Amino acid sequence: MDVRVWFLPVAVSFATAFLHVVFCKAGRHFRKWLSLAGGIAVAAGCFYSMYVNYMYLSSGQVMSLLFATLISTISLFSVSYSQWYNPEDNFVYDSLLFLFIGAMNGVVLSHSLIALYVYWEIMAVASFFLVLFTDTEEARRAAFKYIIMTGAGSVFLLFSILGIWLIEENIFWKHLFFFSMLIGTGIKAGIFPLHTWLPDAHPAAPTPVSSMLSGVMIKTGIYAMIRFYFVLFKPSWSIGWETILILIGVITLLGGVFLALVQHDIKRLLAYHSISQIGYIMLGIACGTSIGLVGALYHVINHAIFKSLLFLGAGVLIKATGSRELGNYGGLARKLPLTFGVMTVAALSISGVPPFNGFVSKWLIYQALLSKGGEIAVVALAAALLGSVLTLASFIKVLNDSFMGVKKAEISKQGLESSPFMNMPMVLLAAGCLLFGLFPGVVTERFLFPALGEYVPLNIELIKTASLYGWLALAVFCLLFIFGRNWMRKFRKTEPFVGGEIFTAEETAFDGSHFYGTIKEIGPIKRFYSAESTGKLDIYAIAGKILPGVNRVFHNAAVRAVDSVYARGSVILNLAVKKLKLLQNGLLARYIVWLFAGIIFLMEVIRR
């Protein structure tokens, strides 16, 4: 294996990040293209590795490459979008972005766990600054929460990494390490009780970043989880974790989607959906069967596609209206037809409506659950089905609020689907939604099966047949569209009928915040929501309550020392820190403290 090719993506990313710093005075235009070139190079690198090495790789490596390809492709889109999305010129942002991309690639491409961990931390720091980038009060709080939780996660991850490294065959330790790993990666992936950084960080981050955070970064958690799973329990799955994983999956899925249902901040809503989709992936992983893993991987890909698409679309909306509140949108379908189209596609995909990609992967997961059998799995299947509908429901709300209905907000010209560099990624992603739904056979055969190596391949023919109906639907739809266009012109336009009265738009805008109020009122669900709104579900807040003393101790003693050491240390970070005036803030310091605390704790454990 040629190491250079293997690490090409990482290297290129870091190089681009560095170039951004170098050319910090070079002007917006130049760096735009630089970013684009970098992004393309990274993606191309991945594809190249994929293409060149395909036949010779082990299944684990294929999986790495798969993730890397995914990451770099989505990143490319986000980068491209981001260059035309962010009006102001900021090299720090760009370089952080590439640092982030590189780190993500690094996480999935690294050969050793320690390397993985290092990249993991770089990724965390880079994304931390990206979240912090807008530097609002909200962003600070979110970023702080994010870094603290990620830091804690790192501790767990490190613990289990070191554990795996040091202690091999003890089954008890194995379970412990796995558990620790689950928490470590789970925080990143956002499984349910550990998800709480996610709905805060996503909205706070700049939209292209959210799209990457949600589209790919949380997938690194999944990646790590799968890899660890393999490493730890390779030959036999049945060691009792499945049930727990299924439960976690179900809770994540339903919890996420129920919370998403009542959101009216579009990015927050999307963030919650990320959580719930992670639930599906968890279910797939939990099944542990080939079909389940295929489903999970497929869903990882799909989720990356449609979720980043959704965030990009949301970005357009936010740009256009200057607000994240769903209630402030309305009637945008005419103004933003493209966004409307791609968002609809994405919404249908994420809800698993055939013929889009979400259907296929979800279907694989259902199939896995069903064939797994047993009460829990089957009930989980029911829950998963419900989850889909709830997802649908919440996206209906999004579509209804933002595109349908009547116009409420003034639309600023500048955000209106002006740049092809913003539009292209969206269109491509939307096409991806459709293609991955229509050619499930190809996807599974070419990418997923190799990644899972030793598992028995499925009967692909059947999956192909399923997509036949998708084709059919498409054909019918196209036919009707062609015939329908002429005939549409004959329609007469009138005012809406509201009992003969005439209203202004605002008065009758029954927007999404009104949609699911009823659901909030129903029995146990009500308790759930009230628990959520009072922060009883927020592990971060709970921990904050339980551990103030601990926090303080660290903050006061250890922190100071490391703080000063650190402050002289890094170059690029320092640059960024200066830019963002964060030194005084002490956030970073706190993060580092967690890090060190983790290491100290680990040492303690190992020494015994």
Added chain:
Amino acid sequence: MNVLDTLKEKLGGSIKELKAHNAKRIYITVDRADVKKCLKILFRDLDARYIVASGVENFDSFEILYHLGFDGEGTVVSVRTYLDRGKPEIESMTSIIPGISYIEREMKELLGINFTGHPGLTHFLLRDDWEEGNYPLRKAKNG
């Protein structure tokens, strides 16, 4: 004690004129300033039921009759008060009888009687663009 006597006792001095059309129809005339007091006594203390108020235009005045029913006895007591023709205005009774708000709005709209202190004397029956000062229930000038 029948309603008539009760009224005489409770309202006493406020009554300027008391006319019992028959045993069950009692009309009492009070000063504009006393209306509120009387209504309060009737509606709250004597527990009469609010029926309706009617505004009548006379040649030289407006009169408002507040009809209150004593359901036990089947008596209708109408409290009558006269308003200036030039400036028909009276305190709104909504604070005592919440339900009277609609009829007051209606009287404002149709007869042009102004109710001070009413929470929302907006158009009720007529078109919203009905011109001010055109009070349909006022007697049209003949010629």
Added chain:
Amino acid sequence: MNAVHVLLYFIMSLAAFSVCGMMAMWVDRKVTARLQFRVGPPWYQNFADFAKLAGKETLIPGKASIFMFVFAPVIAVTAAAMCGAVLLLVFRTGFGFPGDVILLLYLLTVPSLAIILGGSSSGNVLASVGISREMKLLLGYELPFACALIIPAVRSGATTSLVEILRFQQANGITLGSISGVIGFLIAVFALQGKIGLVPFDLAEAEGELAGGAFIEYSGILLGLFKLAKAILLIVGPLFVVTLYFGGINFSSVTGVIAGILKYLLILVLFVLVKNTNPRLRIDQALKFYWGWMTLFGIIGILLAVKGL
């Protein structure tokens, strides 16, 4: 089985199900009328309705997003007919694939989805209330309905293939013949009641409250298409249940077909009876009903099914 075949099949089944659906709707209306001491509409009524709607002018609310508004009904019909096509294929040729049950489950939500999108694009507040109800209702019945699908799937040996389920039923007796089957069947019927939008779950249309709800802005052929979709659903939904629980329709013999029609009519009459002796529920009541009792039964049914009962 190539694509042209499938397309032809689709068109054929669209036609067949439209006709049957309208007749089913007529049966519904007629029986309803007779329950109310009335005569009821003549048999061709729904055809006349559709023909008339087709001939009428179509209005588009000025603030609508036209594309969605126009294509929502088309999608609804396509999806409904597609369900029909899948079922028909299964009945006639035994063609199916693992997961067509789930496909159908999804496809059956698509008409509701289309209604919702259409209603929402019309920009009418009453329609919005209607679609929010439709959506909530969808949330409500989808869970028990999913349970009702899982029960036969589990019983027939963890398969999501209709053909397999049918085959299993042929071999081991219909699903309805077991406790979990009965539970599942009842759940399926109630859930379908919601899906098709019959009283007591017609909250989305709620003539009395919302003036047609999601359809309030629709007119002409677009409305006709929605009605058509509903008609097709009225036949596809019960047929689906017949397949899952009743052993489907055997197209190979006349008696099989007649038996199939009788099975279908049984469900239809059940619908009509429930419809006519109940008032419309409030949305929260409906949700509670579905998420409470129905789901509870659904889960019990699943557990029983897993146990093989």
Added chain:
Amino acid sequence: MKKPKLRELKEAITSLFSKPFTTDFPYKPHTPPKRYRGKPEYNEKECVGCGACFQVCPAKAIEMNDEINADGGPTRTLIHHPAECLFCGECERNCITQEGIKLSTKFDIAYFDEKNVQNSVQHKLLVCKDCGEIIGTEKHLLWAFRRVKNLGFAQPVMLSRLMEELEIKTGAEEKIAPPIQRTDMLKIVCPRCRRIAFISDEKKEH
């Protein structure tokens, strides 16, 4: 005792197996009850054209047209407009002859053009020979005459009308012109002119 749903079900089943309650109406004609207040119709024979029905109609659904310059002499037309009619029956009840206008049992009076369903009656009108004022319809006069019986002979107009019918010429066809004579009273004149004639007669102005 509570029997939820059972009663409904019973009624529903009864209904299912009984004949529909529905009428056969458009296929078989419908006869309203005999006192049904349908479309009012004039009875040409009985109506005297007094116009009382026109007066009492609360909806002003009856139109009374007096045309003095019509061909064939002055006429009074009473037109009933179903479009405005309330079918209250006041016209019938107050008709002075009791028979002049009657509410039929016709209920199917939908129209595209109101003319098709209007119902009218025409009467010859007597006008004052002097001032041209309308006196009343001829029929009304005769009807009043019949009503007051021989008292009617005291009424010069009635008398003159009778005389006209008997072709008794008084030789006083022309307008009343001063000096007013007693024979002027025997002309067909309106009450006002009559009164004036009387006054001048009595004042002995001639």
Added chain:
Amino acid sequence: MAEDKKKKVIVPIGPYHPLLEEPEFFALYCDGEKVVDVDWQAGYNHRAIEKLSEAKHWDQVTFLVERICGICSTSHPFAYCNAVEDLLGASVPERARYIRCIIGELERIHSHLLWVGLAGHFLGYNTVFMWAWKYREPVLDMFEIITGNRNHYAMFKIGGVRRNIEEEDMPALRRVLKGLKVQLEMLTHAVLDDPVLGARLKGVGVLTKEHIKNFGAVGPVARASGIGGDIRKDDPYAAYPMLDFKVITAEHGDVFDKAVVRLLEMFESIKIIEQSLDAIEGKGGDIQTEIRDIPPGEGIGRHEAPRGECFHYIKSDGTNRPVRHKIRAPSYTNIPTFKASCIGQMIPDVAIILAGVDPCYCCTERVAVYDAGNKKKQMYDFSRLVEMSRQKTEKIKKEI
């Protein structure tokens, strides 16, 4: 989540709305499906009746007031005649009084049945609608036979009634009543025992005695809240003093109780009619007194219409037209209670709460208006109301 930042949405009911046969407009300010405030816009039915009445002969006014409303089409003439007779101090022949009662009570039956049907319709329970209306048909047939029309009976006249109830019609009437009793029994129990209806109606739209008092609500609406006001008993007129009947009341004031009151009242009405028939059958007698002139003065007439007390105030100046005719129909005071009872309820409940009030708008808006010749386009300014914060709504809720 920023709860209070959420806007309220106006969900219009009306002016043209299947819920209302008549145009009327309620703006429901909603939060989701929950109603937080209601605004009542009337006037779509305003037909200038009080003004028109001043230009009509005393006799013609009966037809005018009859057309205040198609459902209470006897109640208004009844109250009006009571008012004029109160002015005159005139007495009405006995037979006429009984006939008045019969017509009044028949109307109550038809009106309540109509209500039951419509309530069923609003609940989506079309079968009840069809059945109730089917049972109502014979009553209308009786009207048609007796008075000559299914509605707008033209029976009332100052000083008596216009038409007699012919002896030949009485057996038919008795038959109809007998059949009706059986059917009503069925319907009443079907409604009262139905668990689903119970779930839908009980505890919905509760009106307390305080609400009733404040708004002066009358009739079944008040009686369902335990206030036993009934003009027929309190201020007996026509033949009511001679008849034996009960005033139905209920306790909870919710829609269910309103239904109960209405359903049970029909049985009382049947009782009244049967007694009245016993009293007049076979005995002839005058049906009207001659009223020659109506002196100046004022009079108040009341009648317990199906929906409650119907109140007419008339003032005469000695000509043959009223100078002032004030009409207060029951709905006028009942509709405002709707506001009190529907805040905090859900939109689907609003329908039935509104139905529970049994509102008709025609009567609430009678008065006259003359042409302003103003053809400007209308503007609606609801923004001020939209601005009203949730807290204020809460306050209002407490107040009323």
Added chain:
Amino acid sequence: MKKLYIDYDKLLETGSEDIKCSYRMHPENNGITGLREELAFMFVCRRCEDYPCVNSCPTGALKRESGLVKRSKILCVSCKTCSLACPFGTILPEFIPYLVSRCDTCLGRLKGGELPLCAASCKNGAVQYIEEEQIEDKTNLYKLGDNVLVRALNWLDLYGIKK
């Protein structure tokens, strides 16, 4: 005190259509019409022994009350039969309308120097508002109530019958 003075016979010639009235409790009220009816039955009617008018009236609206003919405003349907039947032209159709008018002689409504609208709008002096003393020619002058003076040719006078 000023009184409303009506020259009945003059009115007879001109008619009272143009005369307006300020009694505005009713639309289209014309007090003079009402007064004329009253005057006619009071001063013009000859109190025929057989009362053709009463006999002719189909609704029984006309009635003799202490010698005078009185029309019931409630019962009359304005069929004008009485006007046809009266031999003397006492009852003119124009003053027996269905909806009667009322005159309150503007009592209490006139501010100083103001004329009642009828007097103001009568062109040939048939209706005037003057002090009783101002009228020089006192022949055929009668009082109707306190506020109305009437000049009407009375047959009693003509025939020298004592009142």
Added chain:
Amino acid sequence: MSLKIKALKKSLWVYHMSGGSCNNCDIEILACLDPRFDIERFGMTLVGSPRHADVLLCTGIINKKCVERVKEVYAQTAKPCVVVAIGACSCSGGIFRDGYQMGGPLDKLIPVDIYIPGCPPKPEAMIAGIVKLLEKLK
């Protein structure tokens, strides 16, 4: 007769609109639905939105406040549609003609196809009127 008209005649959907009526006409329209008259026999149903309607049944005098609404609703109705004026009120104004809240009668505002007078017209009269209308629809 084209299929379009034929279908229309067999399936008239009715939207009922009241513009200031005494509601008796409205009640009688509803009565047409009841088991006695059951206009569903002829394929007629009452719909909640003018968009769905083929027939606009208008009652009432169309008072001033309703004028715009009625015009609006007419504009919002999918054509071809027929307008039926029900009752004296909407045919001419009936007893309320002179009370000047009167914005109608109906034909002053929108073209009326058939008038069914009566106060109220009995359901039979309405049915007969519609039958007449159907005969005219060619």
